[in-house]
Structures are given as C-alpha cells and as structure tokens.
Amino acid sequence: MADMHTSTARPRSSAARICTILGFVFAVLAVFFFPLLFGIVGLVLGIVGAVMGDKPLGWYAAAASVAGAVLGMVLAAIVLNS
Numbered sequence: 001m002a003d004m005h006t007s008t009a010r011p012r013s014s015a016a017r018i019c020t021i022l023g024f025v026f027a028v029l030a031v032f033f034f035p036l037l038f039g040i041v042g043l044v045l046g047i048v049g050a051v052m053g054d055k056p057l058g059w060y061a062a063a064a065s066v067a068g069a070v071l072g073m074v075l076a077a078i079v080l081n082s
Contacts, residue, residue, distance in 0.1 A: 020049035023061030030068035039069020
C-alpha cells in the first residue's frame with residue numbers, strides 16, 4: 001500500500017534553526033546598534049531559516065528584524081534630535 005502522507009514541507013534542519021536564532025539576535029541588535037545593517041542581516045537570516053524548513057519561526061525572525069530596524073531608527077532619530 002502506498003504511503004498516504006505526502007508532505008511538501010521540508011524537514012527542519014539544525015542549520016535552519018541556527019539561521020532563525022541568529023535572525024532574532026540580529027533583530028535585537030538592530031534596536032540598539034546600526035539598525036539598517038543589523039535589520040537587513042536579520043531579515044535575510046530569517047528568510048533563509050524559513051526557506052530551509054523552520055517555517056513559522058523563520059518568518060517571525062524576519063518580521064522581528066524589520067520591526068527592530070524601524071524601532072532602532074526611530075530611537076536614533078529621537079536621541080539625535082534631543
């Protein structure tokens with residue numbers, strides 16, 4: 001009898017999880033240091049983690065990196081204009 005379960009989702013690898021974790025780390029760093037640079041790096045790592053199989057968390061890391069970059073730029077503007 002043929003296998004009835006045919007999944008199109010990729011299995012999660014440890015490399016995908018590492019990319020996702022690094023995406024979250026760069027999201028936090030983007031709030032405090034070089035928001036544009038760390039935000040873009042976190043975004044790329046989150047997308048790579050999601051494509052490699054860590055679907056929900058990879059996309060959350062990518063979104064958190066964008067949010068961290070925006071928040072970091074807003075905080076920098078507030079601090080520099082004070």
